[in-house]
Amino acid sequence: MRVVIQEDYNKMCKWAANYIAAKINGHKEARPFVLGLPTGSSPIGVYQELVRMNKAGEVSFANVVTFNMDEYVGLPHEHDQSYWYFMHDNFFDHLVDMKPENINILNGMAEDPEEECRRYEEKIASYGGIDLFMGGIGVDGHLAFNEPFTSLTSRTGLRALTTDTRIVNSRFFGNDPEKVPAFALSVGIGTVTDSKEVLVLISGHNKARALAKSVEGNVSQKWTCSALQMHNGAIIACDEDACGELTVDTYKYFKDIEKAERL
């Protein structure tokens, strides 16, 4: 596992955007580059930087297919807290060459959620899997909407949200946890770790425990993000604020090993 520690949130986002752009630009095959994407506050700076680079002609999305991690059940596209809305508002609508037909987001209004999730997994497989999955994590270490004790081999499916997560996410729903949908459709931990590379963003003091559990803790379904330890191409990009719970030795190790300028 790589842990790339950047001074602050903006630098973390710039590093991640550069990394993703370099991977897209380095993809020389005719088949599309398949990119997994998250929502949340953490990736917003990455999306802004990728949009800037795209407008400046530094990276093209013409041959990129995207799959989003998750979506609330019961929110239509036009709901301003649906992840469909978030992704278009913060990213897709600003790209100059993203093809709408290449955007994949789970449909939280599907009449048959199981069928929707099965179809999603099949569609990912039809492209030969995901090249790079970017993610964020919750304060309880959830990756996508895979709450503590979701199997580390889970696939795309219906997830119940914990009260804790509904309370954390209630900041977007008028601070009322009851307004936060109780269910979501989400890719599984196995879906994420099947990707060739996984890049997870971890920023801020409130994520310090989750970062320490991801890097130093046991591989455990209690902290679903710890599954990254079993992945051969996992990178955590984080900021200094998120490092507060790492041991000094761990922090020094990653600072040392990453000090050579590399992507």
Ligand code: GLP
């Ligand atoms: C939500 C999303 C996750 C996201 C998490 C953290 O619960 N389902 O995919 O990683 O929030 O969000 P933030 O980056 O805003 O802290």
